[in-house]
Amino acid sequence: MGAVRNISRRSFIKGIGLASGGLIIACNSNPFASEPKDLIEFNPNLFVQLNSDGSLVLVASRSEMGNGVRTSLTSVIADEMEADWKRVSIKQATGDAKYGDQNTDGSRSIRYLYETMRKMGATTRTMLEQAAAKKWEVSVEECSAKDHFVHHTSGKKISFGDLVEIAKTLEVPEEVTFKSKDKFKYIGSYLEGIDVPNYANGSAVFGLDKRVDNMKFVAIKRCPSTFGTAKTFDDSEALKIKGVEKVMQLDRVPRPFGALGGVAVVANNTWAAFQGKDALKVDWDLGANGSYDSDDYMELLTKNVHKKGTVAKESGNVNKAFRKATKIIESTFKAPHLAHAPMEVPNAIAVVNGDTCEVWAPTQDPQTARTEVAEFLGVEKENVTINITFLGGGFGRKSKPDYIVEAVAMAKQLNSPVQVIWSREDDIQQCYFHTVSSQYMKAGIDADGNVSGWLHRYAFPSIMSTFNPAADGPAGWENGSATNMPYLIPDMRVETGKAPAHVRIGWLRSVINIPHGFSVNVFIDELAHAAGKDPLDFRLNMIGTEDRIEGGEGDYKWNTKRFRHVLKQVAKNADWGKKLPEGHAQGIAVQYSFLSYVASVAEVSVKDGKVKVHKVHTVVDCGVAINKNTVESQMEGAAVFGMSLALYGKITAKDGAIEQSNFHDYQMVRMHEAPEIHVEIVDSDEKPTGVGEPGVPVIAPAIVNAVFKATGKRYHSLPLSDHNLV
Amino acid sequence: MTTLNVNGKKHSIDVDPDMPLLWAIRDIIGYTGTKYGCGKGLCGSCMVLMDGQAINSCQMKAATAEGKKIITIEGENKNLQLLQESWVKHNVPQCGFCQPGQLITATALLNSNDNPSERDIENAMSRNICRCGTYQRIKSAIIETVELKNS
Numbered sequence: 082m083g084a085v086r087n088i089s090r091r092s093f094i095k096g097i098g099l100a101s102g103g104l105i106i107a108c109n110s111n112p113f114a115s116e117p118k119d120l121i122e123f124n125p126n127l128f129v130q131l132n133s134d135g136s137l138v139l140v141a142s143r144s145e146m147g148n149g150v151r152t153s154l155t156s157v158i159a160d161e162m163e164a165d166w167k168r169v170s171i172k173q174a175t176g177d178a179k180y181g182d183q184n185t186d187g188s189r190s191i192r193y194l195y196e197t198m199r200k201m202g203a204t205t206r207t208m209l210e211q212a213a214a215k216k217w218e219v220s221v222e223e224c225s226a227k228d229h230f231v232h233h234t235s236g237k238k239i240s241f242g243d244l245v246e247i248a249k250t251l252e253v254p255e256e257v258t259f260k261s262k263d264k265f266k267y268i269g270s271y272l273e274g275i276d277v278p279n280y281a282n283g284s285a286v287f288g289l290d291k292r293v294d295n296m297k298f299v300a301i302k303r304c305p306s307t308f309g310t311a312k313t314f315d316d317s318e319a320l321k322i323k324g325v326e327k328v329m330q331l332d333r334v335p336r337p338f339g340a341l342g343g344v345a346v347v348a349n350n351t352w353a354a355f356q357g358k359d360a361l362k363v364d365w366d367l368g369a370n371g372s373y374d375s376d377d378y379m380e381l382l383t384k385n386v387h388k389k390g391t392v393a394k395e396s397g398n399v400n401k402a403f404r405k406a407t408k409i410i411e412s413t414f415k416a417p418h419l420a421h422a423p424m425e426v427p428n429a430i431a432v433v434n435g436d437t438c439e440v441w442a443p444t445q446d447p448q449t450a451r452t453e454v455a456e457f458l459g460v461e462k463e464n465v466t467i468n469i470t471f472l473g474g475g476f477g478r479k480s481k482p483d484y485i486v487e488a489v490a491m492a493k494q495l496n497s498p499v500q501v502i503w504s505r506e507d508d509i510q511q512c513y514f515h516t517v518s519s520q521y522m523k524a525g526i527d528a529d530g531n532v533s534g535w536l537h538r539y540a541f542p543s544i545m546s547t548f549n550p551a552a553d554g555p556a557g558w559e560n561g562s563a564t565n566m567p568y569l570i571p572d573m574r575v576e577t578g579k580a581p582a583h584v585r586i587g588w589l590r591s592v593i594n595i596p597h598g599f600s601v602n603v604f605i606d607e608l609a610h611a612a613g614k615d616p617l618d619f620r621l622n623m624i625g626t627e628d629r630i631e632g633g634e635g636d637y638k639w640n641t642k643r644f645r646h647v648l649k650q651v652a653k654n655a656d657w658g659k660k661l662p663e664g665h666a667q668g669i670a671v672q673y674s675f676l677s678y679v680a681s682v683a684e685v686s687v688k689d690g691k692v693k694v695h696k697v698h699t700v701v702d703c704g705v706a707i708n709k710n711t712v713e714s715q716m717e718g719a720a721v722f723g724m725s726l727a728l729y730g731k732i733t734a735k736d737g738a739i740e741q742s743n744f745h746d747y748q749m750v751r752m753h754e755a756p757e758i759h760v761e762i763v764d765s766d767e768k769p770t771g772v773g774e775p776g777v778p779v780i781a782p783a784i785v786n787a788v789f790k791a792t793g794k795r796y797h798s799l800p801l802s803d804h805n806l807v
Numbered sequence: 808m809t810t811l812n813v814n815g816k817k818h819s820i821d822v823d824p825d826m827p828l829l830w831a832i833r834d835i836i837g838y839t840g841t842k843y844g845c846g847k848g849l850c851g852s853c854m855v856l857m858d859g860q861a862i863n864s865c866q867m868k869a870a871t872a873e874g875k876k877i878i879t880i881e882g883e884n885k886n887l888q889l890l891q892e893s894w895v896k897h898n899v900p901q902c903g904f905c906q907p908g909q910l911i912t913a914t915a916l917l918n919s920n921d922n923p924s925e926r927d928i929e930n931a932m933s934r935n936i937c938r939c940g941t942y943q944r945i946k947s948a949i950i951e952t953v954e955l956k957n958s
Contacts, residue, residue: 147901147939273898280903281894283840283880287904290839298834323823351843352830353823424844424852424904424938473842473904474938505845710898714941718901721940744849744936753929755942 123245125208125253127179128158128201130172135229135242137168142180143190144445145173145276146423146472146479147718148773149711150190152275154198156267157707161202161260162209163226164241166267171275176447176467185445186480186588188675188771191707195769203257211254212247213239262766271710276471288428288443288470289502296430296498299491300354301331302361303343303511306737307584308333309368314344318360324353328361331490337548338453340487341511347495351502358504371737373583375517378734379415382519382540385578386413390538391554394564397572402534406525410611414522414600415798418732419515420747421589425473426503431488437464438492442485443472450482454489476722477588481513509747510739513587514732516541518596519578522604530612532623535570537563540578541596542586553581561593565632566601567644567673568623584734590722591777594674598778599785599799602670606786607795616669616786617652621645637676637770644673646763647680647700654761655682655698664688665695668787670779675771678702678763681720683756683783687791692806694724694756694784702763704770709762716760716776723780725750728807730800748802809870813838814882824870828862829853831869832879840880840907844936851935852904854911855879856887861915861934880907886917889956893948901939909935913949922957925950 121133130138139155151171159166174180182193206226213231214221216239223234230238262269279285304310316328325348333342346357403409429442431454438458444450447467455462472479488501503511518541525533543559545552554577564575589595609619628642648671651657657667664686671680684696697720706712729748733740741747781799788806789795796804810819811828813836820835827846832838832855841864844852848863855864856878878884890913900906909932916923916931923931928949937945 145902147903149901273895274900276903277895277898277900280900280906281891281910283838283907285903286839287842289843290833292837292839350822350826350830350834352826352834355846422938424850424902424936425842426844471904472902474902476938502843505847714898714901714944717943718940721942722938743847744845745847749936749938750940750942751936752932752942752946755940758943 121245121249123248125205125248126201128198129162129205131205131241131245133242133245135168135240136170137164138170138172140172140174142174142183142194144185144447144469144472144475146185146445146475148185148190149274149708149714150185152272153191153707153711154194156272157195157198158202160265160267161199162206163228165229166272168229169275173469176451176469178448183446183448184480185475186477188774191769192676192771195707199259200257203259204253207254207257208248208251209241209244211251212244215247216244268707269705269709272708273710285471287425287473288430288441289425289473291430291441291470293430293432293441293498296500297326297495298348298351298354299345299499299501300358300504301343301345301487301501302358302363303341303507304365304367305510306367306371306373308341308370309737310342310366311344312364312366314364315362318362319346319357322353322356322360324348324350325357328357329494331487334457334486334490336453336456338449338481338483338486340483340490345491347499354502355504367737370583373734373737375418375734378517378583379519382517382578382580383413383415385540385580386519386521386538390540390576390578392574393560393577394573394575399534399536399572399574402572403523403525405527406533407528408526408611409523410526410607411521411523412604412607412797414520414596414603416518416596416599417730417799418517418584419589419726419730420509420512420732421476421478422509422747422749423472423474423476423478426505426508427478427484428500428502429485429488430498430500431485431492432498433458433489433492436460438489439466439468440485440489441468441470442482442488443470443479444482444485445472445475445480446482450485453482453486457486457489458493476590478512481587505744506742509732509741509743513547513585515589515595516544516586516593520596520600522600524604524608526608526612530614532570532608533572535573538576538578539563539596540580542580542582544586544588546582546586550582553579559593561597562672562674563597563601567629567632567639567641569625570623591674591774594672594774594778595726595781598670598672598674599781602672602779602782603785603797606668606789615658617648617657620648620669620671634676637768639673643678643702644671647671647678647702650761650763651680651682651698651700654700654759655684655696657682662686664791666787666790668783668785668790670782670786672775672778674775674778677770677772677775679775679779681779681783683780683787685784685787685791687788687806690805692784692788692801694754696757696759697780697783698759699776700761700763701772701776702765703772704765704767706762707769712762712772713760715772717758719776720758720780721750721755723777724756724784727781727784727799728801731803809873811836811869811872811877812875813877814879820869822869824868826869827865828855828867828869828872828877829864832864838879838881842904842907844905844908850905851912852908854908854935856884856911856915859915859918861912880910884914887911887914889952890914890917890948893952897944897948897951899941899944899948901941905935905937909937909945913945916949917952917956922953
C-alpha cells in the first residue's frame with residue numbers, strides 16, 4: 082500500500098478515494114453530498130467528514146452482517162485521528178470502486194483496510210494539528226491532538242470542530258505518522274458495536290425492512306432443479322388471491338450471478354405474493370440437472386477418490402514411505418451440501434428509471450451487484466446506485482447478487498419499483514450450496530509412532546463451476562489448507578478427483594476449510610490413536626519444535642510457532658486431559674485458515690446414544706485484534722455455526738430437487754443445545770488477519786474426536802444426526 | 808375491516824382475514840422491527856407479545872388477533888426495556904436480525920416468571936434461532952436483567 086499522495090486542494094475538497102489497488106487517488110464525487118449544509122464541513126478524504134459542531138461522520142465501506150465491520154473499520158480511523166468515539170456516526174458507502182475493494186467475504190476487510198483506515202485517520206489528525214498551529218501562530222511540533230481537541234504545549238486547547246474552517250484550507254500532507262501501539266485507545270479494546278442499540282430496539286433497517294414509494298412485492302417460483310425452465314404455467318388460482326396483481330414469466334439471466342428465472346407473482350403485500358406463488362401450477366422442463374440425486378452423487382465422488390486423481394501437491398515419495406511404515410491407516414470422509422440460511426432471506430428493492438437504476442439490498446458485494454445490474458440493463462455502472470442495508474446474516478450467500486438481478490429485471494418489466502422477497506423455502510432450496518465432498522486419506526505410522534507417508538485425495542464440485550459450468554475439479558485455491566499445512570510430512574501426495582456440479586456451488590463461511598479441516602483433524606486423531614499417542618502430543622510432534630515460517634499466502638507466511646501456541650494454549654485453557662464426569666470426553670482440533678490460527682477443544686458427553694456438547698474452548702491468533710468484543714463474538718458464533726453443521730447440516734437432492742425446505746428439516750443449534758464457550762485472543766503485534774470464518778472449521782472435528790474418546794466410535798461422515806447421535 | 812391494537816394504537820386495516828399478523832404488522836401497519844424468518848413458526852424471528860404472551864406472529868391470523876393487545880419490539884413494556892438495556896451492555900447482537908424476536912421471547916419469560924432458572928431460560932429461548940450464534944450472550948443478558956430486577 083502506498084503512502085498518502087499529495088493532491089491538489091481542488092481535488093482534495095472533492096474528496097479522495099481508493100483505487101482497487103488500495104492507492105489513494107482523486108475522484109469527483111463526495112459521499113457526504115447529501116448531508117445537510119448548515120454546518121461547515123471538513124472532508125479530508127472519502128472516509129472522514131468533520132463538522133464545525135464537532136460531530137464526526139465516518140464512512141464504512143464494507144457490509145455489516147454481524148461481522149462488526151462498521152464499528153471496527155471506523156474505530157481505526159477514530160483512534161488514529163484522536164477523535165472521541167461518542168461523536169462518531171457512521172455512513173454506509175454505496176457500491177463504488179472509489180472505496181477500493183468492498184467485497185465483504187474471505188475474512189479480509191480488516192486485513193485489506195487496516196493500514197488505509199489508519200492513514201485516513203492520521204491524515205486528518207495531522208491536518209487538525211496544522212490548523213491549530215496556524216491559528217495560534219505556533220510551530221506544529223508544539224501541537225498535539227487528543228480526545229477531539231488539539232492541545233498546545235502551553236496548556237491551551239481548541240476543539241476539533243473549531244478547527245474545521247482552517248483545516249479546510251490546508252493541503253493534504255504527503256507523509257503522516259501513525260500512533261504508537263501504546264497510545265491506542267480503541268484499537269485492541271472491547272468496543273460496543275455502534276449499531277447494537279438499533280438492533281435491540283428494532284429500528285435497524287435490513288433489506289426486508291426498506292420501503293420505497295409505490296413498491297410492489299414480488300415472489301418468484303423457480304424450477305426445483307437447477308437451471309430448469311417453465312414450459313407452461315396456470316395462474317388462475319394465484320390471481321384469485323386478494324392482493325395479487327399480476328403473474329409473469331421471468332427469464333433466466335445466464336450469468337454467474339444472474340437470475341435463475343421462473344414465474345413471478347406481483348402483489349401489494351408479501352404474504353399475497355407468497356400465497357400466489359404457492360397457488361401457481363407450473364409445468365417444468367427440469368433440464369440437465371433434473372436427475373441429480375445426491376446419494377448417487379456421493380457414491381460417484383467416493384469412487385473417484387478411490388482411484389488415481391490429478392496431483393495437486395507431491396513431495397518426497399509417498400509409496401516408499403508407506404512401505405517403511407509398520408501400520409497403514411485408511412479412511413474415507415464424507416460431508417454433504419450445506420445452505421447458508423441467514424436469518425434474513427435474500428431480498429432486494431430495485432427502481433429503474435430509463436437508463437438509471439437504484440437498488441437497496443443486503444449485499445456483501447455491492448460492486449459485483451453494480452456490475453451485474455449494469456450489464457443486465459446495458460447501461461454504464463455510473464447509472465447504477467447500490468445502497469447497502471444491514472444484512473441479517475450473510476455467510477457468503479449475500480456475496481452473490483442473483484436476487485438483486487431478479488429485482489432489477491422485475492422492476493424493468495413492470496416499470497415499477499419492486500421488492501423481490503425469497504421465502505425460507507426458496508432460500509434453502511435455491512442456494513449457492515456449500516460443496517458436497519468425499520475424501521480418501523491414507524497414512525503410515527512407523528516404528529517410532531511417526532507419520533510415514535500421507536495421501537489425501539478428494540473430490541467435490543468446485544466453486545469455479547458457477548463461473549464455468551464445464552469446471553469439474555477444484556481451482557488451485559480450493560486445495561486450501563490440504564496443500565498448505567504447517568505439519569512436517571516429508572512424503573506427501575495430494576490428489577483431486579473429478580466432480581461435475583449439478584447445483585449452483587458457492588462459498589459458505591470458511592468454505593473448503595470445512596471438509597478439509599474435518600478430514601485432516603479427524604484423521605490425525607486416528608493416527609495418534611494408532612500410534613498409541615495423545616492427540617495433542619501427536620499434533621505437536623507433527624508440527625515439530627523448530628519455528629518454520631513458510632507456506633501461507635503472499636506476504637503472509639504461516640509460522641509454526643503461532644500454530645503450536647494456539648494448540649498448547651487451548652489445551653491449557655481447557656485443562657486438556659483432566660478427569661471428567663462419566664461419559665464425558667474432550668476432543669481437539671487446530672486449523673490455519675484465512676491466515677489466522679485457531680485451535681478448539683470440545684467437551685462432549687454421549688448418554689443414551691445422544692451427544693451433548695458442554696464446552697468449547699477456542700484460542701485464536703489473528704494478529705492485531707482491532708475490536709476484541711467482535712473477535713470474541715465471532716469465535717462464539719463460529720462455535721455454534723460449526724456445531725450446527727456438525728450435528729445437523731445436510732442438504733440432499735432427489736430428482737434434481739432439494740429435499741429440505743425450512744428449519745424443521747434443516748436444523749440449527751438452539752440455546753438449550755449451545756455449549757459454554759471460552760475464547761482467548763492471542764496478544765499479537767502481527768498484521769491483522771481473518772476473524773469471521775477461521776473459528777468454524779475446528780468445531781466439527783473437535784466434536785467428532787471427543788465423541789471417539791467418549792465412545793470408541795469413529796465417525797467419518799457429517800452430520801452426526803445421520804449416525805443417530807442427536 | 809380488521810382492527811388491531813398494536814403498541815397502544817388502534818389500526819383498522821382491510822386485509823384478507825387469513826393474512827398472518829406478521830404481514831399485517833410489517834406490510835400494512837408498517838412496524839418492520841418484527842421479522843420474517845421462516846413463515847412456519849420454527850425460528851421465532853416474528854415473535855410479538857399478545858396479551859403478554861410471546862407468539863409467532865407468522866402463525867396467527869390477523870383477524871384472530873382482533874381485540875388483543877399486541878406489543879412489538881417498537882412497543883413499551885417494562886421488562887422489554889430492561890432487557891434491551893442489558894442486550895446493549897452485553898453486546899449481544901451480531902447481525903441483529905433475530906434479536907427483536909429473541910427480546911420478545913425473553914420479555915414474555917420475565918413477564919411470567921420473576922426468577923427463571925438457567926434451565927427455564929434455555930427452555931423458553933429454544934423457540935428462537937440465532938444463526939450468528941449469540942446464545943451465550945443472550946443468556947447472560949437475561950440472567951443479569953433478572954438479577955437487576957430482584958436486587
